[in-house]
Amino acid sequence: MTAAQEKAPAPEPVLQEDRLDYTPTARSVHLCRLRAVRLVTEWGYPNHVAEVALLVSELATNALLHGSVRGRLFRVHLILTATTLRIEVSDPRGERLPAVRQAEDDDCYGRGLLIVDRLADRWGVEPRTVGKTVFAEVALRRRPDVATRL
Secondary structure: OOOOOOOOOOOOOOOEEEEEEEOOOHHHHHHHHHHHHHHHHHOOOHHHHHHHHHHHHHHHHHHHHHOOOOOOOEEEEEEEOOOEEEEEEEEOOOOOOOOOOOOOOOOOOOOHHHHHHHHOOEEEEEEOOOOEEEEEEEEOOOOOOOOOOO
16 A cells, blocks of 8 residues: 555544634633633643643734634634644634744744744644634643543
8 A cells, every 4th residue: 555545544533622702802812711721621631721721822812913804703612632632713814824933032922823832732724714723732641640520
């Protein structure tokens, strides 16, 4: 069998998932961060709360600042599998693709994707019919003292 004929591995089954649309306001970034923290804790991964909070916050802030269109919502989608937590943030501006850049010391902005790049095990951008989805994936490590509550 050639490489072209090999089948891609089957995707892992989704154990938990949450999806919610938010208005493009600063308050929504706070709300989606709080929701993600609560869910990740409920799903049995409190040791990942800090990194998930920061990833959600950075991706949602980017959607707000660079991907918002008046009257259109942005979406935060969390997907839990046995090995990965995937954070997706979708916005309506598909023509504005994110890129990591080096901010100057006195710049107020420009470090969000650098933080995402350092924290996430994998991140990227996927086109949508309208807009784009920026995702970050975190490989899960369960603390031995935390019981599974799925």
